[in-house]
Structures are given as C-alpha cells and as structure tokens.
Amino acid sequence: MTALVLYYSNTGNTQKVARALAEQLGAELAEITCQTYLAWYGPVAMAWDIFTRHRPRVTVVAPRDAHYDLVVVGGPVWAARAAPPVLSAMQKLPAADATAVFLTCRGTSPSSPPEPALAEMQVAAGSKGQASRIFREEEVRGPALSEKIAEFAGRLRAGAAV
Numbered sequence: 753m754t755a756l757v758l759y760y761s762n763t764g765n766t767q768k769v770a771r772a773l774a775e776q777l778g779a780e781l782a783e784i785t786c787q788t789y790l791a792w793y794g795p796v797a798m799a800w801d802i803f804t805r806h807r808p809r810v811t812v813v814a815p816r817d818a819h820y821d822l823v824v825v826g827g828p829v830w831a832a833r834a835a836p837p838v839l840s841a842m843q844k845l846p847a848a849d850a851t852a853v854f855l856t857c858r859g860t861s862p863s864s865p866p867e868p869a870l871a872e873m874q875v876a877a878g879s880k881g882q883a884s885r886i887f888r889e890e891e892v893r894g895p896a897l898s899e900k901i902a903e904f905a906g907r908l909r910a911g912a913a914v
Contacts, residue, residue: 755779776905782814829857859888
C-alpha cells in the first residue's frame, strides 16, 4: 500500500500524531504550511480565517502527480471547526483511491465539541472518505498514544485492502 500522511500543525500535537501514523503505515509524510500565519500579522489573519471561514493560501510539499492508495489528512480543531489551512489543502490533494482524516483538539469544552470539525473534513474528503479519528490532547500527551495510533493505522490498512 502506498500512503501519504499530510498534516497542518500549529502547536505540535498534530505533527506528533502525523509522524507516528506515517511510521505505522510506512507512509510518506508531508506538511501543509501557511506563510501568511508566519508573518507579523499572522495571528490576526488566523483569527480572520477562523471566523470568516476564509481558506488561506497554503503550500503542500507532496508530489502533485503521484497516486496513492491512501491519503490521510490531519489538522487541529479551531473554534469547533477544521483549521482553514487543512481545508485549503484538501482542495489540492494528490490522487488517491481513499482519503482518511484525523483531528487533534483539546476536546474539553462541551459547548465546542470537535465532531462538527470532523464532519467538515469528511465532507471535504468526498466520496473517497474512509476512516476518521479524533485525538484529544490527553491522548496525544498520554502514555497510550502509540497504541491508539496503531489501532487507527490498522483500521486504515483494513479499509485500504477492501
């Protein structure tokens, strides 16, 4: 199985999950970057994008002409929605037979659950959408992360084999 794990990370949590998942799957790893957020006005641009749902310009360092059996896209939850750079990147994914998504979040506020963000990414994945997973901060920082990533990778491998 040829696979790509593509991620956007602001705090390092999504990067940690993406790297471990890529290792489990034997997949290529690629990062989504947003130069606008790195500029001096980055925090303001980020807030604007979160609340207006604007999709910023992003860079995806992955071969555009490649074809994968599986592309896994990961990103954080911001204000109970998928991070805008992730949604931008999902418009330019390499060709794949299946797409899976994962999110990282704090997941502690009952008034701001991560499930709407997951649904948003699943819609962006379209008909090729496969498995999905939410990794909450206590899991990302906890001792059982390897086990949880192995479980998710197993589901992805099983789904790709169908």
